[in-house]
Amino acid sequence: MTPPPSRRRRTGARDTAPAHNLLRRGAVRxxxxxxxxxxxxxxxxxxxxxxxxxxxxxxxxxxxxxxxxxxxxxxxxxxxxxxxxxxxxxxxxxxxxxxxxxFPLMHSCPECNELQRHRDFAPPPGRSVCGTCEKELVPSRFVVACEAGHLDEFPYWQWVHRSTDRGSGVSGKCGGRLMMRTSGRTSSLRSIIVSCTCGKVPEVSMEGSFRRSALKDLGLTCRGTRPWLGGTVPAETCGRPLRTLQRGSSSVWQPVVKSALSIPPWSSGRADPLAGHWEKLRKYDDRKQIESYLDAVFDEPWPLSLDDVLTLLAAEREEEAEGEAAPSFDHRYRALRNKEYERLRAGNDDSEHTRNEEFVCESPLGDGRVLEPLGVTGPMLVKKLREVRALKAFTRLVDAESTSDATEVPLSAKPLRWLPAMEVRGEGVFLRLDEERLGLWEKTEAVARRAERMRRAHQRILDQRASDPTRAVLSPASPRMVLLHTLAHVLINEWSLDAGYPAASLRERLYADDAMAGLLVYTATSDSEGSLGGLVAQGEPDRLAETLRSALRRAEWCSADPLCLEAEASGTSGANLAACHACVMLPETSCEHNNVLLDRALLVGTPDDPALGYFEHVARH
Structure with a gap:
């Protein structure tokens, strides 16, 4: 997606423009x-x-x-x-x-076909045109990257001169100039021709440059360059294998995003004045020590009372991951989700909502027992919620979610005590599955066998993407996880049809492990589609029961059936079964798991084995 071009700067009342230190180049949200x-x-x-x-x-x-x-x-x-x-x-x-x-600095001119660094074209200030032809310069379509997150220019000179000086790493010593043209015969890499005016080597195409060993065969390895940090930051020692990538490929940059819901007692904002002090306060167990610290740091009156500080510290310690002296990041993240699940179950009906409260979760007015025959329980109306999504780091080539030792690239050369983040305010509906009934269903041999097939396929993906397969994370696929995931997708699709919400404006948040079996569907945008009460209204038991029945009936068939329902594998590397874009897949902004681990059959069964479906008794009646 290309961001919109920069808008023309308007002048003020006195015909003065806003002050900008640097030339503006477009805008993004x-x-x-x-x-x-x-x-x-x-x-x-x-x-x-x-x-x-x-x-x-x-x-x-x-x-x-x-x-x-x-x-x-x-x-x-x-x-x-x-x-x-x-x-x-x-x-x-x-x-x-x-x-x-x-970046990249290498550009080509479509008129004179020269291929060189941008500054060597001598473009006029503020423009990207060839100083000779005055044609728009074309940035290099190709870059190289390694799994450590480094990024560099494609080595065009070595690629052309590979037959004469393989792996020398010295460019331009032949005295010639690089040229790039397109033959126009095909749209493949074979039609992109690179040559050198030195006349010592024949022209070559870009065909074969994407082979995993293409640059290794030239004796080239990663130089450790980090162009996003600027020229003053030295390159790192690396030497890892390089991969050629299209400039616009998703493998060039993948974000590592972590999120959390604001839940009591942190959701009122009253703890914000003590930001930066909590780590020191956690060291004190004695009431007098905490009182002394607050006296030393804050003038009277304190931002919070001593009792409020003690309550917040107790809540923070309660959320700590149990079972390990030094819990891993994954354990701590699961502990964060567990606490959200407990709060969504309990709600805060009896609390006195202040004006600043960011979490309002209440039981519906209707009788929730109408959902019991469906195997659903505990619906909650999340009338107000706030989610914070932070960019922790990024990866290149390696999917950060697929390996425990993925090389996460920090956002700065020096450690910072803050990260960029966005906040979403909206509403949602939370529901759980009946634990007793779910426990019996997931122990069924046919159900376990079908889920195991998906787990093995997904584990193969994780092993392949891991830099060390022996340390790859385990697939989260289980009968209840796949069931909850698919149920969330069919509910989002149903609400997009029945309640007028675009599917891309809704998002799932799954709570699935041995102690949790719930899902939250909430508004994922903060604009006019965000918090108008329309989604909360769908959570009233009578309406929710009707929605569930309609969604399950719709899930019984797909326009791609029988191929979809009878598929032995579908989706990315076979990590789905009965799931495709015609039935349960969603826009990727709505899905926590990138549209993998989905199976309609675990919802409604199959014609040959209806008992596979948790909701089989609902779908067939």
Missing amino acids: RAQVITTYGVGSLIAVDHESFIVSGLDDADGSWNHREAPRIHERRLERLLEVDHFRLPPASDEDSTDGLRVRR
Whole structure:
């Protein structure tokens, strides 16, 4: 997706333009800075290409009015930061915010066919055109990257001169100039021809440049370059194998995003004034010591009473992962989800909601027993919620969710005590499955066998993507996880048809392990589709029961049946079974698991084995 071109700057009442220190190059939405165009990613603006700069200078360039601080203590503790910051707003009068650097530097001219660095074309200031032909320059379509997250220019000179000077790593010594043209015969890499005017080597095509061993065969390894950090930051020692990538490939940049719901007692914002002090306060167990610390740091009156501080500290200790002296990040993240599940089950009906309360979860007015015949229990109306999504790091080539030792690339050269984040305010519906009935169903041999088939296929993917297969994370696929995941998808699809919500404006949040069996469907956008009460109204038991029956009847068939229902494997590397874009798949912004681990058969069964479906008795009647 290409961001919109920069808008023309309007002049003020006195015909003065807003002050900008740097030339403005387009605009992106705040949410895109977390999910699409974050630090280290490549961004196309008109005919130019840039890489989003690191955060080392962001404290100076991110105006605090345009990029305010936000807090979510539970997520701050998990990610070991003091606060988060919203990405800078992009308005007509905004100052320098999200900074970018030109990358790749190699460009070609479609008129004279020269291939060289951008500055060597001698373009006029502020423009990206050939100084001789005055044609728009074309950024290199190809870059190289390694699994450690480094990014570099494609080695065109070595590629052309591979027959004469393999692996020398010295470019330009032949005295010639590189040229690039397109033969126009096909749309394949074979039609992209690179040559050198030295006349010592024949012209070559780009065919074969994407082979895993293509650059290794030239004796080239990663130089450890990090262009998003600027020229003053030295390259790291690396030497890993390089892979050729298309500039716009999703493998060039993948975000590592972590999120949390704001739940009591942290959801009222009263703890925010103590941000940055909690780690020190946690060291004290004695009431007098905490009182002395508050006296030393704050003038009277304190931002919070001593009892409030003790209550918050107790809540924080209660959420700590159990069972390990030094719990891993995954254990701590699961503990965070467990506490959300408990709060969603309990709600806060009896609490006195203050004006600043960000979490309001209440039991529906209707009789929830109408859902019991469906195998669903505990519906809750989340009338108000806040989710904070933080960009922790990013990866290249390696999917960060698929391996326990994925190389996560930090967003800055020096450690920072904050991360960029966005917040979503909206509403949602939470429901659980009947534990007793679910326990009997998931022990059925046919159900367990079908889920195991998906688990093995998914585990193969995780093993292949892991840099060390022996340390790959285990697949979360289980009968209840696949069931909850597929149920969330059919509910989102049903509400998009019946309640007028676009599927992309709804999002799932799954709570599935041995002690949890619930799902939250909530509004994923904060605009006019976010919090108008329409989704909460769908959670009243009578309406929810009707929605479930309709969604399950719709899930019984697919326009791709019988191929879809009878598929032995579908989706990415066979990680799905009866699931396709015509039935249960969603926009990827709505799905926590990238549309894998889905199976309609575990919802409604199959014609040959109806008992496979948890909701078989509902779908058939």
